[in-house]
Amino acid sequence: MKLIGMLDSPYVRRVAISLKAMNFSFEHEELSVFNDIEKMKVVNPLMKAPSLMTDEGILLIDSTLILEYLDRKCNENYSLLSKNMEQFTKSQYLIGIALTLCDKAVQLFMEYNRRPPEKFYQEWVDRINEQLQAGLSLLDQQVIINDAGYLIDNRIMQADISIAVMLKYIEKKLSSIYNNYVSKKLKVFSSAMESTSLF
Numbered sequence: 001m002k003l004i005g006m007l008d009s010p011y012v013r014r015v016a017i018s019l020k021a022m023n024f025s026f027e028h029e030e031l032s033v034f035n036d037i038e039k040m041k042v043v044n045p046l047m048k049a050p051s052l053m054t055d056e057g058i059l060l061i062d063s064t065l066i067l068e069y070l071d072r073k074c075n076e077n078y079s080l081l082s083k084n085m086e087q088f089t090k091s092q093y094l095i096g097i098a099l100t101l102c103d104k105a106v107q108l109f110m111e112y113n114r115r116p117p118e119k120f121y122q123e124w125v126d127r128i129n130e131q132l133q134a135g136l137s138l139l140d141q142q143v144i145i146n147d148a149g150y151l152i153d154n155r156i157m158q159a160d161i162s163i164a165v166m167l168k169y170i171e172k173k174l175s176s177i178y179n180n181y182v183s184k185k186l187k188v189f190s191s192a193m194e195s196t197s198l199f
Ligand SMILES: N[C@@H](CCC(=O)N[C@@H](CS)C(=O)NCC(=O)O)C(=O)O
Pocket: 009, 010, 011, 033, 047, 048, 049, 050, 061, 062, 063, 064, 106
């Protein structure tokens, strides 16, 4: 399998970390959707990352669909989604918040770094800021770190990975949001995850 995309993308990173957690061997081609457009178009004409080329030569797009494919393919001991319905539902809930926060964080970064200043869209930026603050506050209320240091089970699962990569993206790209709106509990969780060998 080959993963295509840059690790500064939270979506690419969640797939890369999950591939390792699921014990897959894979190649990684670090192509940027902005700086390597011509090479990217050859791999994926839709110019989206992550893209995953399967061993059968099928190109999968969208981190959640890629992870669903990998979860079905992996040895079930390495699955990152619980078979227990209560844990699974909690996990999907937390991943939903994490992915929405990823979307909003990427959109805000684009507003500040890609949109021409004369086209700056203040109402949209205000809306995204409100969504980021609401999502981070909700996440803080909903996250319970267990004695093993994880959120769903006694080992790392997809919710842990998705929340951790989202927090790191915000820390690196939107430091004022991170400093002002990410709770102490979430910062401690992020540091703990980032210090593990998978990350
Ligand atoms: N929902 C998608 C989002 C992926 C995404 O937006 N990736 C960005 C890079 S961080 C991208 O491909 N941007 C280029 C574009 O949207 O045209 C996923 O989970 O994979």
